[in-house]
Amino acid sequence: MSARQAALPAAAATIAPATQADPVGKGFVEFADVEKSYDGRTFAVTRMNLTVARGEFLTLLGPSGSGKTTTLNMLAGFERPTHGTITLEGQPVDRLPPYQRNIGMVFQNYALFPHMTVEENVGFPLSVRQVGKADIASRVASALDMVRLRQFGDRRPTQLSGGQQQRVALARALVFKPSLVLMDEPLGALDKKLREHMQLEIKQIHTMLGVTIVYVTHDQSEALTMSDRVAVFNNGGIVQLGSPDDLYNAPQSSFVASFIGENNTLEGVVDRVSGAECRVRLNGGGELTALAIGVAQGAPCHVAIRPERLTLTPTAAGGNALPATVDGRIYLGDHLRLLARLASDQVLTVKVGPESTMANGETVTVSCASNDCRAFPADAGSGGAIPKQGKTK
């Protein structure tokens, strides 16, 4: 996480001109009112507008079935939107077949050609472009150098490990110098350690080549680690688009708050709204002051609080505080997770330093700053609670 934070200012600077406010027609990739329906009744993607800046690393993040892969497939040309227009470098690509779009793509299961060697795989996009033999050889060699697989050139893909296959797929998608590369959960099949390593490697390649990458994943930590911006998908639409910092610290809905990072969610009713803040009466007793994110007075709401924003004190504290009992300690090396049971029997997770001495059964007070608590309307629900936005056509 610390590496991520260190990189943030630089990333913020590069993406500065490419915010959501980018005027239509100026983006590198534009989705304008794009819709996709497979059966004519329900929509895989609904009325989507999205702009990707040149050189940006944009991640489409969402649970399965949220429309992110459909979006990627429409951009790649494997699916045609049922409505709306996609433009690439200012040119509409709706009528362009995938083989004329010049977009590199990395697939979830690599999709390496099993009957070709690694070199032949990487050389394939060049040979279909009628590049000369000598030229192919040198470009394949440098692409394989880039992913450090030069010595495996004459092997078959099946003779390589999962991580090596993924790097071959990467080299193959980059060797013909596409200006846009799409990646569809490329690391999904790898184990955790390798996945984290490959995240850094892909990020390095992105920085080195300056290529635009649109990346699909359902893994929120992957999205936070790699992206300049993340588009969070749910039910066929983008629910929030922003930098990883934005999404983590300022989620605009209960769904984003619970999907990205870890959150404690408390249910309650909005007692009164005053400016940016509101007072919430919790269902199990107690009251909290929270940032009001689109909540109305008297309406049921969800209050989301990050575990690292909560503090535990042995004595009663004023303001935003709830009495609780320590109900479990989970040791994680660099930090401790304490489970704090409230009077309502609800359990909050609190992240504290490993030096904390609080013991099970101890009576404590859980407190946090009001601007670390975010109150969302309850009807916007979390995850599956949102009704399908399917429309009839």
Place this chain on the structure above:
Amino acid sequence: MSALQPSELDRPALARGRSAADADLKSVSAALRRAEFGDRLRTLLLAAPLLILLGLSFGIPIVLLLSRAVYDPTIADALPKTTVALGGWNGQGLPGDDAFAALAADLKDNQAKGTAYELAKSLNARLPGARSQVLKTARKLESADGQAALDAVKSLPFWSAPSTWPTIRNGTHSLTSFYLLSALDLRWNADGSIERVPPEQAIFVQVFLRTFFVAAAVTLATLLLGFPLAYLIASVPKGLAAILIVAVLLPFWTSILVRTAAWTVLLQKFGLVNDFLLFIGVASERLDLMYSRIGLIIAMTHIQLPFTLLPIYSVMRTIPPSQMKAAYSLGAKPFTAFRRVYIPQVFPGVMAGCLLTFILCLGYYITPALIGGASDQLISNFIANYVNVELNWEMAAALSFILLVFTLALFGIFARILGLDRLKLV
């Protein structure tokens, strides 16, 4: 990064330790073999009933039958004295009187024992026309002895014909290449070399060629019809694919005899196919589809289609759609992607399906018998004829043996080209 690739530094160490490591590996693999032996034995015991049944009812009879192609003691058993007397003959001209006398004595014995007919039939297979001569001579000898018997034999021109005695001498060897050579339209000539039989006697090479031609034509037809259908089934949604597979398999579940009979109804001169062709105006007169090569190929193609299609389909099903998507995204036009990415991957299935159909076609019997004309009979029809009608099992065995050798050779070539493990038979 170093965890993902062998470090350069490791290599000399690897080389130094190689011989010791090899020895270790050998002892490990020996131990592994010992450990696996018990498992293998158990597996073998499970399969033992089937293996024994196959051996007794399939392996041994086939070996015994095929051995008749090269082992035929009929003449040697019937003519023991002649066999001895011909021992000193050089094969030129006619043998001496002792051979004629021995033949007379042998024929007389055979007539007395009632085995003259078998001898006559066996000689007739090698020397057309010999049957009646042998039987006539044997009858004459019933009441003749000594010089009279010798004269009786010598008086018949058949026994002084140039081909008679070499044939008898060849026949007295129990181990014979006669049938195998005959199956290839070859024979031993008088001076001990192999020659082609005269064109009017040559039939089998032509029949073998015809069999291979029909098999190849049917294989090609099933491939042209089956490949697109397999592609369709592999690319439609599961439910529809199941319906299509059932449609392909439905004829497969009815007897081959029934399907052949159905084709005789469809293909005959006043049958549905001719009616339809006339109706749509493709043909101006009724075609001879029955008892013709084209009818035979149509019927066999229908019967063989699932055999070609299923292995192709089973391979197509394993190719994920992302393969073609990847090819497109890398810039390959549909035809290029198909040729360079799809075809090479379905090739083992195509080969397996074609090989299966080709080999099965080599053994077709009922369909050519019912739908083919006289000039469309395949090698199996001749084998059946020798077994059922001519009662010449030696010739049937020889033809079967040649067919088996061709089939195995073909299979061997395919396996060599493709690798047996890549042949995906459903």
